Every structure is written in structure tokens, then in C-alpha cells.
Amino acid sequence: MxxxxxxxxxxxxxxxxxxxxxxxxxxxxxxxxxxxxxxxxxxxxxxxxxxxxxxxxxxxxxxxEGMDGLTLAIGEELIGRALAGWTPTGRWRDDLRALGLRIHGAYLAHPQAALLTASRVTGRPREIAADEAILGILRGAGFGDEDAVRIYHAYIDQSLAFAALDAGPLALTAEARESDEERWESTYARLPADTYPNIAATAGLLAARMPHSAYPVALEMLLETAERQLADSGA
Amino acid sequence: MxxxxxxxxxxxxxxxxxxxxxxxxxxxxxxxxxxxxxxxxxxxxxxxxxxxxxxxxxxxxxxxEGMDGLTLAIGEELIGRALAGWTPTGRWRDDLRALGLRIHGAYLAHPQAALLTASRVTGRPREIAADEAILGILRGAGFGDEDAVRIYHAYIDQSLAFAALDAGPLALTAEARESDEERWESTYARLPADTYPNIAATAGLLAARMPHSAYPVALEMLLETAERQLADSGA
DNA sequence: GAGTTAAGGTCAATGGTGTTGGCATAAGAC
DNA sequence: GTCTTATGCCAACACCATTGACCTTAACTC
Missing domain, CATH: 1.10.10.60 (Homeodomain-like)
Known part of the structure; x- marks a missing residue:
């Protein structure tokens, strides 16, 4: 060197x-x-x-140190932006929802950096701060340590996983992305009902929903189950 | 051309x-x-x-059609391998669980390919077959079309998203992966309890759980909420 | 201020990449 | 056996990241 x-x-x-x-x-x-x-x-x-x-x-x-080092520096910046200005309300489900959407959004704002950094454990101050906050929300809500850790793990990985998945199309060339989106209309919408009855029956709903992120729905389902488990353990 | x-x-x-x-x-x-x-x-x-x-x-x-076309073909092959030999039992929750774990596993068997293809829509036969099967399971279970599509979207994207996230470390060089894991131990396990009380209190649980995939837990939480919604709508 | 050092620019070159137009040849139809 | 053309090869283009050598000049020392 x-x-x-x-x-x-x-x-x-x-x-x-x-x-x-x-x-x-x-x-x-x-x-x-x-x-x-x-x-x-x-x-x-x-x-x-x-x-x-x-x-x-x-x-x-x-x-x-090369373009890779530059990308990591960008990723470090993203984590900071996700947390900047966030303040908890004290309502755990609202806080986790808001935090999840913030992380997801901050990564999606810069897709190619998201792809490279989503699955890395940086161990840097801001990542640690986020983890501490999430665990604090769960334990403060009344979850036992074991449940808190289990839910924390599913929650943070799901947030990062969807961030990376949803970043994928955005990181493609505009050309490839459009051809991917178009496929829902051009291919799926025209499948014959006799061989693909389920797709044919829901083609319109699919075309409307698939181009958007499933993260909010998946997040809500995770929070729903968590709340249910909290109620069960408390009863 | x-x-x-x-x-x-x-x-x-x-x-x-x-x-x-x-x-x-x-x-x-x-x-x-x-x-x-x-x-x-x-x-x-x-x-x-x-x-x-x-x-x-x-x-x-x-x-x-270029390297992009080849990438799509690779993705199609992975989906095909996930579905090969699978047969439904008729119990929708069991079927979705088994299918999800199959998809997750098939992608993880080729981590680098998973990273390249997880977020792509190929529109090819075997991908379509997987989608048709999942929608069929949900509609057969009694979900209305709108719910079926909503849950299908969250389910398939969650599976692919975790596949890509979990593939990340596997796709790194052994060197980089070990350094990531080591950093996790050396940094998180040693945080002071006064500034990071929640991480410190759960350090042992975190160390035990974090190295494994959160997908099974997240998948179960999604299925749990789905089943609850099905029961509510039926009642 | 003059002299010295080396940080931090530039330049040129290396070896990689995807992709394409032109060409040649052999496979298969008749 | 002849013809057509699908499908292979070759050469070239324009881009890419990266590096070693070189040069300028900012900043420190006296």
C-alpha cells in the first residue's frame, strides 16, 4: 500500500x-x-x-481505504441519521413502531449503502445506543429478560432485513427496477385462471400491493404478537 | 441490440x-x-x-440478456430448489412454516447468490409456482382475498429479507466474519452497567441468541397474528 | 523571512469489467 | 449435397478501481 x-x-x-x-x-x-x-x-x-x-x-x-471504506463511512452516517432527533413517548408499542420506521426509512434513503451495511455488526456508539434503547423499551414495558431479548432480536433483524430487501430495487439501475415492477403487471396479471387460480383471483390486489414495502405490515404483526404475549404473561 | x-x-x-x-x-x-x-x-x-x-x-x-438476466436465472434456480419435493399437509400454518424455512434454507445454502437475487422479481415459472402455492394455502385456510394478499406479501418478503440478511455474514470472507463476531463479544459484552443497563443486564442472553437467525421467531410471530386475525374474522 | 519536510494533491499506467459488431463455421433441414 | 442460419469466436470500446511515481506547497522550525 x-x-x-x-x-x-x-x-x-x-x-x-x-x-x-x-x-x-x-x-x-x-x-x-x-x-x-x-x-x-x-x-x-x-x-x-x-x-x-x-x-x-x-x-x-x-x-x-478504497470505495469499500467510503461506503462504510456512509453507512456510519446513516445510523446517526436514523436516531437523530428521536425521543421516546413512553408508550412501548408506539415507540417501537416509530423507531422501526425511522431505521427503515433512513436506510432506504441511501439504498446502496443499506445493502452493504445492513448485515454488519459495527459495534459503534450509535448502533449500541439504538440497541440499548430498544431493550430498554421492552424491559420497561414489562417483558421479562428472556422475552425482551427474543423480541429485540426478531425486531431489529426484521427492521434491517426489510431495509436491505427494500433497498435492493432502489439500488438497481432505473432500467432494471422498472422492468421488475412491470413484471407484476405484464406477467402476473395475465396468468390463466385455470392453472393459476389464486394469482388470477387476486391479480389486481397483488399489482397494487407488491411494489410497496411489506415492512409496516410485518412490523405491526410482530408488535401484535408481542403485545399478546405480554398480556398473557401478565394475566 | x-x-x-x-x-x-x-x-x-x-x-x-x-x-x-x-x-x-x-x-x-x-x-x-x-x-x-x-x-x-x-x-x-x-x-x-x-x-x-x-x-x-x-x-x-x-x-x-446481460449479467442481469443471468442473475435472475440464478434466483429462479434457488426458488426451484426450495420448492423441489415439497408437498402440502393441508394444515395451513404448518405448511407456511415449512415452506418459509425451506426458502430461507435454500437461499442460505448459496449466500452470495442470495444477496444478488433476494430482492429481484423474476416472473419465471418456478417463482410463480411458489407464489401460487402460498396464496393457495392462505385462501384455502379461509382468508379473504385482501387479507390473503396482505399476509402473503409480508410472509414472502419476510422470508426473502431474512434470507438476505442472514446470508450477509456467510458471504463475507471468513476473516471478516470472525472479526465481526469478535467485535460483538469484545464490545457488547463489556459495556458498563451504569451507562448501558439494559444491554448489561441481558448480555448473557444476547450472546446466546444473537449468533442465530431470528427468522424462525419472526416467522412464528407473523403466523400467530395471522391465525388470530383469521379467528377474529370468522367469529 | 528562509529552509525543510512531508501532506496531499496530480498523472499515467495496470488490469479488471460488461457489452457489442462483425465474422466464420458447422448443424440440421431439404 | 446444398443452403441457411444459429451459435460460436474475435477484437474492440468504454468504463471501472487501484496504485506507484512525481510534484507543489502548506506548515513547522529556526
């Missing part, structure tokens, strides 16, 4: 690029996030990011 | 490649699956797949 990445806080010399911009880790991450949002996942490349920053692509390697 | 993809069933001339192998859609997909398993998802490229088949990379475009 010819080039070493210097930690952001240790940087001293801020030398402007040829085109005059002064780089920083923050600026690069924000620019990358903007590019991904505006041009899709295919729109993010070292070359394009360099061009957007007015810098040579190789300059990025002074800040991150 | 200079080259047109010929449907598999319309192929007449089976001309061997320079190295003597006779290509087919089936052979290509199976080879791709094997490559992905052995070398990771990054190890799959048109050139390498061509080399493994003893064929020029461009030949693949006679069989699939």
Missing part, C-alpha cells in the same frame, strides 16, 4: 485541489450521498465522485 | 464450444452457482464464467 489514510482529526494541511475546492472527509461523504441519491447507485464511482469534487479520483484514497 | 436471446426451448443447434463443451441455459446457471459459492459473489464475471465454461464471454449473451 503506497498511500496511507490519515485520520480526519490528524489532518493539518488543507491544500485546495486544482479546481479550488478544499477537501474533507465530511465533504466527500456528503457529496457521495448526494450523488447516489441523484443518480442512483450506478452513479457512484471513484471517477465521478472525483469529478464532482473537482479532484483526481486517486485523491479519494488519501481519505478512505 | 445486435444479438437476440433465443428461448431455451427453441434452441435447435447445439454447437460445441472450441473446448468441446455443449452449452445450455441449465449448464451455465449451475456453473455460475458453483463459481459464486467457491469464489464469492465478486468472483462472478462474464469473463470468468466464460473461462469456466470453456467459452467466449460474449457467448453468454446468446443465452441471457
Amino acid at each position: 503506497a498511500k496511507d489514510v490519515v485520520p480526519e482529526e490528524a489532518r493539518r494541511r488543507r491544500r485546495p485541489t486544482r479546481r479550488g475546492t478544499v477537501l474533507s472527509e465530511k465533504l466527500i461523504v456528503e457529496t457521495a450521498l448526494r450523488m447516489v441519491r441523484e443518480h442512483g447507485s450506478a452513479g457512484l464511482s471513484a471517477r465521478r465522485l472525483g469529478a464532482a469534487l473537482g479532484a483526481d479520483p486517486s485523491t479519494l484514497y488519501r481519505y478512505f | 445486435a444479438k437476440d436471446v433465443v428461448p431455451e426451448e427453441a434452441r435447435r443447434r447445439r454447437r460445441p464450444t472450441r473446448r468441446g463443451t455443449v452449452l445450455s441455459e441449465k449448464l451455465i446457471v449451475e456453473t455460475a452457482l458453483r463459481m459464486v459459492r467457491e469464489h464469492g459473489s465478486a468472483g462472478l464475471s462474464a469473463r470468468r464464467l466464460g473461462a469456466a465454461l470453456g467459452a467466449d464471454p460474449s457467448t453468454l449473451y446468446r443465452y441471457f
Whole structure:
């Protein structure tokens, strides 16, 4: 490795690029996030990011260990955004619903980063804070430790799993995504009723529902069962 | 588009490649699956797949519309493997549980492929067969069309979402996976009880549960709510 | 202020990728 | 045996991430 990445806080010399911009880790991450949002996942490349920053692509390697390191830095930013400004109400079911939708939404806002980071355990402060909060909500609601952990595990993994799943289409090129969505209309809606009676009978409902995320429904079903179990154990 | 993809069933001339192998859609997909398993998802490229088949990379475009088409074919193959040999019992909850675990398991058997295909809609026969079967189970159980579609959507997406999430660590290099697990132990298990009371209080339970998939628990919670809703609507 | 150091830019090159147009040849129809 | 054309191959294009060598100049020292 010819080039070493210097930690952001240790940087001293801020030398402007040829085109005059002064780089920083923050600026690069924000620019990358903007590019991904505006041009899709295919729109993010070292070359394009360099061009957007007015810098040579190789300059990025002074800040991150390859594109993978950059993506992880973006993911770290996502966790922070999911939790930023959230305050609990004290009603556990409402709090878990709101928190779940926040996490899901924050990841979906930047799909390609979601895909890469959803299944990683970062162990970083903000991830820990989220886990502590969720466990606190459940234990505060009256769940025993064993139930709290079981439900916590299903809850957090389901949130991240749906985030990654729903991010998948958004991370595709616009072309591939549209052809996927179109398939519900073009293929499923035209299946013969004699061989596919169940799909044929529900074709309209399927076409209306499938392009949207199932996360809210699945989340509600999980919370419903949890509440039922809490009531049963309390009775 | 200079080259047109010929449907598999319309192929007449089976001309061997320079190295003597006779290509087919089936052979290509199976080879791709094997490559992905052995070398990771990054190890799959048109050139390498061509080399493994003893064929020029461009030949693949006679069989699939680009690498994206090949990815869809791989996804179709996974679904097919999940369904192969499955027979319903007539008890809807048991059937949905068994089917879900089958799908989850089939994807996890090829983690890298799961990551590539979990969020794709292929519209191919075996995917359609799976959807028809699930809708049939729900409607046969007595769910109204609207409920059946709603639950079907949550059920299938939950299964695929957990498959992709759980595949994530398996798809990493052994090195990276171990470092993730180690970080979990070293970080979470040692958090101070005064600042992280909930994590500290449940550290042992967390350590026991987190390394395993939450899918069975989440699946059961979904089925539980579904059964409750069926009972309520019937009453 | 002058001198020194090295951070942090740039440039050029390497080897990878998907994809396509043109071409050749052999499989299968007659 | 002849013809057609499906299906293989080749060469090329435009992109990609990454790296080693080089150069400029900001910032520190005296």
C-alpha cells in the first residue's frame, strides 16, 4: 500500500485541489450521498465522485481505504441519521413502531449503502445506543429478560432485513427496477385462471400491493404478537 | 441490440464450444452457482464464467440478456430448489412454516447468490409456482382475498429479507466474519452497567441468541397474528 | 523571512469489467 | 449435397478501481 489514510482529526494541511475546492472527509461523504441519491447507485464511482469534487479520483484514497471504506463511512452516517432527533413517548408499542420506521426509512434513503451495511455488526456508539434503547423499551414495558431479548432480536433483524430487501430495487439501475415492477403487471396479471387460480383471483390486489414495502405490515404483526404475549404473561 | 436471446426451448443447434463443451441455459446457471459459492459473489464475471465454461464471454449473451438476466436465472434456480419435493399437509400454518424455512434454507445454502437475487422479481415459472402455492394455502385456510394478499406479501418478503440478511455474514470472507463476531463479544459484552443497563443486564442472553437467525421467531410471530386475525374474522 | 519536510494533491499506467459488431463455421433441414 | 442460419469466436470500446511515481506547497522550525 503506497498511500496511507490519515485520520480526519490528524489532518493539518488543507491544500485546495486544482479546481479550488478544499477537501474533507465530511465533504466527500456528503457529496457521495448526494450523488447516489441523484443518480442512483450506478452513479457512484471513484471517477465521478472525483469529478464532482473537482479532484483526481486517486485523491479519494488519501481519505478512505478504497470505495469499500467510503461506503462504510456512509453507512456510519446513516445510523446517526436514523436516531437523530428521536425521543421516546413512553408508550412501548408506539415507540417501537416509530423507531422501526425511522431505521427503515433512513436506510432506504441511501439504498446502496443499506445493502452493504445492513448485515454488519459495527459495534459503534450509535448502533449500541439504538440497541440499548430498544431493550430498554421492552424491559420497561414489562417483558421479562428472556422475552425482551427474543423480541429485540426478531425486531431489529426484521427492521434491517426489510431495509436491505427494500433497498435492493432502489439500488438497481432505473432500467432494471422498472422492468421488475412491470413484471407484476405484464406477467402476473395475465396468468390463466385455470392453472393459476389464486394469482388470477387476486391479480389486481397483488399489482397494487407488491411494489410497496411489506415492512409496516410485518412490523405491526410482530408488535401484535408481542403485545399478546405480554398480556398473557401478565394475566 | 445486435444479438437476440433465443428461448431455451427453441434452441435447435447445439454447437460445441472450441473446448468441446455443449452449452445450455441449465449448464451455465449451475456453473455460475458453483463459481459464486467457491469464489464469492465478486468472483462472478462474464469473463470468468466464460473461462469456466470453456467459452467466449460474449457467448453468454446468446443465452441471457446481460449479467442481469443471468442473475435472475440464478434466483429462479434457488426458488426451484426450495420448492423441489415439497408437498402440502393441508394444515395451513404448518405448511407456511415449512415452506418459509425451506426458502430461507435454500437461499442460505448459496449466500452470495442470495444477496444478488433476494430482492429481484423474476416472473419465471418456478417463482410463480411458489407464489401460487402460498396464496393457495392462505385462501384455502379461509382468508379473504385482501387479507390473503396482505399476509402473503409480508410472509414472502419476510422470508426473502431474512434470507438476505442472514446470508450477509456467510458471504463475507471468513476473516471478516470472525472479526465481526469478535467485535460483538469484545464490545457488547463489556459495556458498563451504569451507562448501558439494559444491554448489561441481558448480555448473557444476547450472546446466546444473537449468533442465530431470528427468522424462525419472526416467522412464528407473523403466523400467530395471522391465525388470530383469521379467528377474529370468522367469529 | 528562509529552509525543510512531508501532506496531499496530480498523472499515467495496470488490469479488471460488461457489452457489442462483425465474422466464420458447422448443424440440421431439404 | 446444398443452403441457411444459429451459435460460436474475435477484437474492440468504454468504463471501472487501484496504485506507484512525481510534484507543489502548506506548515513547522529556526
